[in-house]
Amino acid sequence: MMHDVWTVARKEWLEIIDQLLRFKRGGWSVLLIVGFLGVVSPLQMGESWLSSPLMFFYWPLLTSSMTSTLIADAIAGERERHTLETLLASRLSDSAIIAGKILAAVMYGFAFATTNLLIGWCVVNIKFSAGELLTMPAARVGALLALIGAGSFFISGVGVLVSLRATTVRQAQQTFGVILLVLMMTPVLFVHFTSVDFQSRVLDGATRLGVEALSFRAAAALGALAVVLNLAAIGRFKRGKLVLE
């Protein structure tokens, strides 16, 4: 099973790499994001780039959005490019195909985030270290990576479910965009429809926990949700239905 999952993930990666290497096909946009997040942002923020709580917000969000661009293509893309039926006619199992695609997307998001973090860390050290190595506490790095990984995994689950139903990549991306918007707006609506007293109690609780512990808990919750979503996606992956759709 793991061999098959890896085989599918490897194929997905080869396609991603091809796309990234082709400037006109979207490689430029990734380069632009890396330039901004990995170089410009650390240069602007200086040493505070390493300690800002904002990192716990925008890195997972950004990683999830990178994952989403890939996962929306997972099944809808194969269908649109007429490669799905051939894939389904191979000896690869349903779960290996879907798990391989999820693994590739999560790895993509994770690799994107860690690469940018590393570049940013190097930029901060080169520009602001003054001879002393500037670092981030291990717990902080761990919490950030856990949140990034769980966020990517969660988005992959949502994305595969959307991609399974969509007939084209464009349709998958549009539906996925709406879902992402709803997911992002939920905390805003939560704030809007709750009392000030409740909000201050939540804020106090979060402050007492600290950003690292809060991130670990959020990662655990997202991870659990992601497992449910991904299992649902595997359950929905039916060859006969996909071929006839």
Add this chain to the structure above:
Amino acid sequence: MSGVAIRVEGLVRDFPKVRALDHLSFDVPSGIVFGFLGPNGAGKTTVIRVLLGLVDPTEGRSEVFGIDPRRNGDAVRARAGALLEHNGVYERLTAYQNLDFYARAWRLSRSVRHARIRELLLQLGLWERRDEAVGSWSRGMKQKLAVARAVLHRPPLVFLDEPTAGLDPVASASLRDDLARLAQQEGVTIFLTTHNLSEAERLCALVGVIRRGRLLDLGTPSALRTTRGAPVVRITGRGLRDEILAEIGTLDGVSQVTREGDTLVFALSGDREVAPLVAWLVGRGVGIEEVRRDRASFEDVFLEMVGQDSEGVERPVRGSGLR
């Protein structure tokens, strides 16, 4: 031939508004090229999907090497290769990467994988272009690559769904030669659907003709020509006017008449003699230059079969290539 590769019994597949397969029954012996012929929408692709376990039949059963694809589709797919309606190649990947992906999926070891990919790409004349992204290739080259992918893991059974569709005559002939060579060298059973009748006649040891989900006939191409095709007479001459053509079609014993330049081609029914026909033409001022008896072409036979009204004229037959 040793045993049955495919057995189909009373297969029915209904879709919301159409019955795609209608009590279809036939056997395909192993080790042969089997041609499955029929017009668009006849049910050829549905049969392949059922046999690969991708679609369940509504009624009836099928076996591939004794395995029921409905219950154990994985085991069937493990023994089969397929080039389906679309070639299914990954256009962003190179030819080598395309084959390498499926070779890994078939769990070929690293050394076997490379040797096999090299062997196939060399055979198909694609080795020099193995590192090119397939997206820039011609349709014919992609089809060749898809054929290579279908036989990559040396399956005992290969499904080829219209492999030469949309190819120019040169590419078709080239791919046909490759298929014949591969079938001979690999010793596999090939289940081939095609619209190209000369292709079927050249490649297939056995053909089944399907229309609206029903099997019309099954046999070798030459047997179908003999049993199904009416004798044909070709009369070449001068002065073949349109009114003669119109009148001659109404004569007793002439079931069909067509004109090919200065030649009239007659399909004769029963024991109709040719001499009175020639005398009739001479009497109308036609200068006869040549009279030749011939058998109906495979294309004529096919067109006659699929062209008949399905309302009770043709009944489904039970076919077995083993007989």
